[in-house]
Amino acid sequence: MSQWKNFSKGFFKENAVFVLFxxxxxxxxxxxxxxxxxxxGLATTFVLTMSNLVVSLVKSQIxxxxxxxxxxxxxxxxxxxxxxxxxxxxxxxxxxxGLFIPLIVVNCVVLGRAEAFASKNNVISSxxxxxxxGLGFAFALTILGGVREILGSGSIFGFKxxxxxxxxxxxxxxxxxxxxxYLIVLVNKINKKTA
Amino acid sequence: xxxxxIIISAIFVNNILLAQFLGVCPFIGVSxxxxxSVGMAGAVTFxxxxxxxxxxxxxxxxxxxxxxxxxxxxxxxxxIASLVQLVEIILKKVSPALYQALGIFLPLITTxxxxxxxxxxxxxxDYSLLGSVVFAISNAIGFGLALVIFAGLREHLDMVNIPKxxxxxxxxxxxxxxxxxxxxGFAGLV
Amino acid sequence: MExxxxxxxxxxxxxxxxxxxxxxxxxxxSAALCYLYELTKGPIAASKLAKLNTAIMxxxxxxxxxxGEESFKIDVDGGTLEFxxxxxxxxxxxxxxxxxxxxGFSGNFKIMVGFLxxxxxxxxxxxxxxxxPGLGDKMQKNKSDWSVQFNGKNPVDxxxxxxxxxxxxDAITASTISSRAFCDAVDRxxxxxxxxxxx
Numbered sequence: 069m070s071q072w073k074n075f076s077k078g079f080f081k082e083n084a085v086f087v088l089f090x091x092x093x094x095x096x097x098x099x100x101x102x103x104x105x106x107x108x109g110l111a112t113t114f115v116l117t118m119s120n121l122v123v124s125l126v127k128s129q130i131x132x133x134x135x136x137x138x139x140x141x142x143x144x145x146x147x148x149x150x151x152x153x154x155x156x157x158x159x160x161x162x163x164x165x166g167l168f169i170p171l172i173v174v175n176c177v178v179l180g181r182a183e184a185f186a187s188k189n190n191v192i193s194s195x196x197x198x199x200x201x202g203l204g205f206a207f208a209l210t211i212l213g214g215v216r217e218i219l220g221s222g223s224i225f226g227f228k229x230x231x232x233x234x235x236x237x238x239x240x241x242x243x244x245x246x247x248x249x250y251l252i253v254l255v256n257k258i259n260k261k262t263a
Numbered sequence: 264x265x266x267x268x269i270i271i272s273a274i275f276v277n278n279i280l281l282a283q284f285l286g287v288c289p290f291i292g293v294s295x296x297x298x299x300s301v302g303m304a305g306a307v308t309f310x311x312x313x314x315x316x317x318x319x320x321x322x323x324x325x326x327x328x329x330x331x332x333x334x335x336x337x338x339x340x341x342x343i344a345s346l347v348q349l350v351e352i353i354l355k356k357v358s359p360a361l362y363q364a365l366g367i368f369l370p371l372i373t374t375x376x377x378x379x380x381x382x383x384x385x386x387x388x389d390y391s392l393l394g395s396v397v398f399a400i401s402n403a404i405g406f407g408l409a410l411v412i413f414a415g416l417r418e419h420l421d422m423v424n425i426p427k428x429x430x431x432x433x434x435x436x437x438x439x440x441x442x443x444x445x446x447x448g449f450a451g452l453v
Numbered sequence: 454m455e456x457x458x459x460x461x462x463x464x465x466x467x468x469x470x471x472x473x474x475x476x477x478x479x480x481x482x483s484a485a486l487c488y489l490y491e492l493t494k495g496p497i498a499a500s501k502l503a504k505l506n507t508a509i510m511x512x513x514x515x516x517x518x519x520x521g522e523e524s525f526k527i528d529v530d531g532g533t534l535e536f537x538x539x540x541x542x543x544x545x546x547x548x549x550x551x552x553x554x555x556x557g558f559s560g561n562f563k564i565m566v567g568f569l570x571x572x573x574x575x576x577x578x579x580x581x582x583x584x585x586p587g588l589g590d591k592m593q594k595n596k597s598d599w600s601v602q603f604n605g606k607n608p609v610d611x612x613x614x615x616x617x618x619x620x621x622x623d624a625i626t627a628s629t630i631s632s633r634a635f636c637d638a639v640d641r642x643x644x645x646x647x648x649x650x651x652x
Contacts, residue, residue: 082305082404084437089288089291089292089432090288091288092284092287092288092290092291093284093285093286093287093288093376093380094284095287096285096287097284097285104477106651112584126478129474130474130478131466131467131470131471131474132464132466133466133471134471134474134475135338135343136342136344137341138474138475138478140340140344140373141341141475141479141482142398142479142482144336144337144340144482145337145482145483145485145486146590147336147337148334148336148337148486149489150334150485151333151336152333152486152489152490152497153489153493154491154492155497156493156496156500157496157500159425159497159501163581167380167383167384167387169381171285171337171376171379171380171383173308173336173379174339174340174373174374174375174376174378174379175376176288176374177373179374190541206439236588237444237480240447240585241281241282241284241443241447242440242441242443242444242447243440244284244440244443245436245437245439245440246436246437246440247433247442248436249429249432249435249437249439249440250433250435250437251437252432252433252436253428253429253433255540256428257428272560276559277559277560333486333490334483334486337483337486339480341479450558450585
């Protein structure tokens, strides 16, 4: 597999959210606006790339039976780093995302990639895989956040183009499920066409 | 009175699945049959309550006592991961029947954000130990309730004629959206 | 080549190697985190202080002291209020009160109310809340100017209740509960301010 394919698979073919249905909690929870989705996606990308890098570096030194706990510790440390850094430099976004930042640690995408990819591949491929899957995840969250923001608040990235409220339901919980449902149909269609 | 508010709020108003989006992965993953979702709900309740008690004590007597609250995430997830293992081992020895019923769901629970989420929320909300336990139990009930209702709906969905592109997960999300809409009717109860 | 083959072989899972690995991994992780914690401690404290100062500046007239350093706390029913006295040339010109309510639509929320020395409300800003987006969150200044109606009012002759309950506050449309809770928080701050908050 070429590295380009390795990188780009995360966007459509193996998109964590739209195709594999992983990491759904933050996907639904934080995407009330495009900027929140993007912020969450980038935070996850950082954790995913760094943990992939470290896991692929130490994979041969870790006994098989304590593999998962070690991975979890590695991931949890990077999550805590993100927490600290965000609190220090982007406190507003940190507050918006709230509980979902520490919850990156239980995002199935991160542990899934560490176990399924980084523990079997070399460092370079693992970094590219982490970047690709992470940015694909960020891409999905930004799209979903954008759709919900456009429909729900009549704005995009905070730029208001419709006066008034828009369809509030899309900012509320039910809208998250409904918007994601339709987006999955759409991505399925696109994937079928390109396949 | 305080506990009644916690209970109603956690089960109906701020339902952990439908309003807070914690534990959505198993919600979509294992909710195609009522039977399996009851098993999942049981396993989650079990782990969630024990995990909340242990993390509460850890937070109070270790993390705060030593001023290392920033280690919260890493400590909590380790506790949950080891708890899940421990519960699995104990259940296997003590009650093989229960292990049969819950066993396959247990490994999935480590990465169920509902468990870690509730543990962190209980600490954030500054509940007492009893309050945290009540909070954990009611959230587990809320999780189970949403899961079982949803599974019931999905069993019927199998028999319905829906457009091809919508089959499976997409229609499940739309149904979940409607269910969340229904649960919004509980808003303002407390 | 031979070395690479050896590297690729997984280490055996003996008890000692397992314990040692777990210990090493956690040790390195904690060391790295402690280092980063020390590094970010300053910026985190600074950004928290900056946030507090902005919140205070929004709700009281211009001051030249450091309200954050002169703050004091008063216990009220169900919690603690924090007071930030703002002074100019040593004279008290207003006090920012960080207050809360537990009756919000989604639980508790916190707001900052600025009082002039005679108890008149100068301005109010929302600190943190979980109210419904599009409905209850209209109490935020950047979402709607609903909370402006409190400015310049003195609770002596301005009843801090929504009109539905016989007060003088127009509730946010479709968010009576959030509005009621908002009044509850302001009222709590006002009462505590009049009973010893004017230092």
